[in-house]
Amino acid sequence: MKQQTLKSWFKSGSPWVWMTASGVSIAVIMTVGLLAVIATRGLANFWPADVLEADYQVPGTPAKVMAGELVQAEEVPRARLAGAGLPVDVNGGEFMTRELFKVGNREVYGADFTWVVAEWTSNLRTPQNLMVMERREWGNFYGYLVNVKENGQVIAEGDDAWAAMQQRIGRVDALYGQISKLEKRDIGRINAGLERLRLKTRKLEMNGQLDAAGQADLDAERAQWGAEYKVLEGQLNDLHQQFDRDSVTVRTVDGQEQEMSLGKVVRAYRPNTMGTGAKLGFYFAKLWEFLSDEPREANTEGGIFPAIFGTVMMTLIMAVIVTPFGVLAAIYLREYARQGPLTRVIRIAVNNLAGVPAIVYGVFGLGFFVYVLGGSIDRLFFAEALPAPTFGTPGLMWASLTLAILAVPVVIVATEEGLARIPRALREGSLALGATKAETLWKVVLPMASPAMMTGLILAVARAAGEVAPLMLVGVVKLAPALPLDGNYPYLHLDQKIMHLGFHIYDVGFQSPNVEAARPLVYATALLLVLVIAxxxxxxxxxxxxxxEKYKALDH
Incomplete structure (x- = not known):
């Protein structure tokens, strides 16, 4: 009876339902777990953790004072620590705890992070006046504020120094924004104008068209640019003098003092005195900086806005390129091409192209687009710039075209499947009512196939947005000094190299000299890329x- 019941249970299909449900559940749990790990490790980096100060003494050495943020703690065997040369008593317990601290002060200690043995630390405390200073270079500084100086003269010390420093940091931050704007926008515009003028002069010389009158006009225009540059240069020098005016004297927890220009400081804060509301405000300010600012410190600090902008810009250009070619190719194969052996071979080739490794597309893009097509464009239209390449070098256009070739099979297959699902009776009914084949295709078939077309396009965009390997060859770099879209003619610079979120993850995760500092940014950037694709x-x-839903009525 029991065997018969089990047999009927298998025949009912319930085991397979449970098996498929289990597979879906495991996939969901793994996906949610992965996102949770990435989010926890990435987003926690922006929270202002308390800074600990402690006495640390390795057996047999003098005690010293250390301070920093506790990053992680782990249990390790005593034998392992002894093998690393530490004076560990191997007759004690089996395990000891070691902790990773972010101690900053790289110019003093040589590294931002250090491992310590927890059993050798004592007198842990969180001093209220222990501060963290984020710097544009050399990472964080942990220590105490001694005084504030203006043009080398002490203007505040003791309890008044903190408020005076915060006021001057705000002033310096405003000056830094003015300097960046002047250098990137105004002086950048002049440099772009002078470069266009240089190329125009060389082109006239190459064509033998540079006469005395033309030379005089060019000299007058060059003098006008030069005069404008002199004015901006004076403004820039004045801003730099104001920028370098203020400084502070700081002291590390072990008593070493140094003077630091506030021009190198991004922000200063005392996390041990901050309440929950203040920490939340700081957290969202740091998160916004991550999304909107430029990277610094070899991409391990600051933001990733250029990478976001480059990824979105390249993907949009790729979508504009891939849509007409993919849709038109699918329309021809399904609606106009004679269905024979040649058409079947083409379909097989398209399906196989969707499975070609991405790096192969990168090699093709480098060889054909950059060297052949780009080199030909340079010789025909930018000969005056040679030997410096204009389009004969990796750039935004070639990266977008390479991704378009990578994504076009997905669009073709999805569009063709959508066209194949349109009932033949609808086509015949439209033709019977007097519509031409083109009108039937445009007003009946394509609207009904548009869900599949749009799905194929956006899935292709999602795939292209996460590609890295081909982009390393055709236009993506570690750090791009300027965005490809600006106020200088021709405004959109298709020849310019860009940053990309996927390559940024690779670069920070595997090429950074400061691995511990880079790790949280890898998780945060990966989370952002996953969210974009999702x-x-x-x-x-x-x-x-x-x-x-819009075209459902046409099905009936």
């Missing part, structure tokens, strides 16, 4: 469902 896929589902 948003694109959710957009695909929303658009597909909207279009399906």
């Amino acid at each position: 948003l694109l896929n959710l957009s695909a589902v929303f658009i597909r469902n909207h279009l399906r």
Whole structure:
């Protein structure tokens, strides 16, 4: 009886339902768990953790004072510590605790992070006046504020020094914004104008068209640019003098004092005195800086806005390129091409292209787009700039085209499947009512196939947004000094190199000299890239469902 019941249970299909449900559950749990790990390790980096101060004494050495943020703690065997040369009593317990502290002060200690043995620390405390200073270079400084100086003269010390320093940091930050604006926008515009003038002069010389009158006009224009540059140079020098005016004297926890220009300081705060509300405000300010600012310290500090901008710009250009080619190719194969062996071979080739490794597309893009096509464009239209390449070098255009070739099979396959699902009776009914084949295709077939077309396009965009390997060859770099879109003619610089979120993860995670400092940014950037791709896929589902509801009436 029991065997018969088990047999009927298998015949009912319930085991397979449970098996598939278990597979889906495991996939969901793994996905949510991965996102939770990435979010926890990435976003926690922006929280202002308390700074600990402690006495630390390795057996047999003098005691010293240390301070920093506790990053992680782990249990390690005593034998392992003894093997590393530490004076550990191997007859004690089996394990000891070691802790990783972010101690900063790289110019003093040589490294931002250090491992300590927890059993050798004592008298842990959180002094209220222990501060953290984020710097534009050399990472964080941990220590105490001694005094504030203006032009080398002490203007505040003791309890008044903190408020005076905060006021001057705000002033210096405003000056830094003015200097950056002057250098990047105004002086950048002049440099771009002078470069265009140089190329124009060389082109006239190469064509033998540079006469005395033309030379005089060029000299007058060059003099006008030079005069404008002199004015801006004077303004820039004045700003730099004001920028370097203020400084502070700081002291490390072990008593070493040094003077530091406030021009090198991004912000200073005392996390041990901050309440929950203040820490939340600081957290969201740091998160906004991460999304909107430029990177610094070899991409281990600051923000990733250029990488976000480069990723979005390249993906949009790729979408504009891939949409007409992919849709038109699918329309021809399904609606106009004769269905024979050649068409089947083409379909097989398209399907196989979707499985070609991405790095192969990168090699093709470098060889054909950059060297062949870009080199030809330079010889035909930018000969005056040679031997310096204009389009004969990796850049935004070639990166977008390479991704377009990578994504076009997905668009072709999705569009063709959408066209194949349109009932033949609808086409025949439209033709019977007097519509031409083109009108039938444009007003009946394509609207009904648009959900599949849009889904294919956005899935292709989602795939392209996460690619890294081909982009390393055709236009993405570690650090791009300027955005490809600015106020200088021709405004969108397709020849310019860009940053990319995927390559930023690779660079910070595997090429950074400061691994511990880079690790949280790797997680944060990875989370942002996952969210972008997830948003694109959710957009695909929303658009597909909207279009399906819109044209549902045509199915009946």
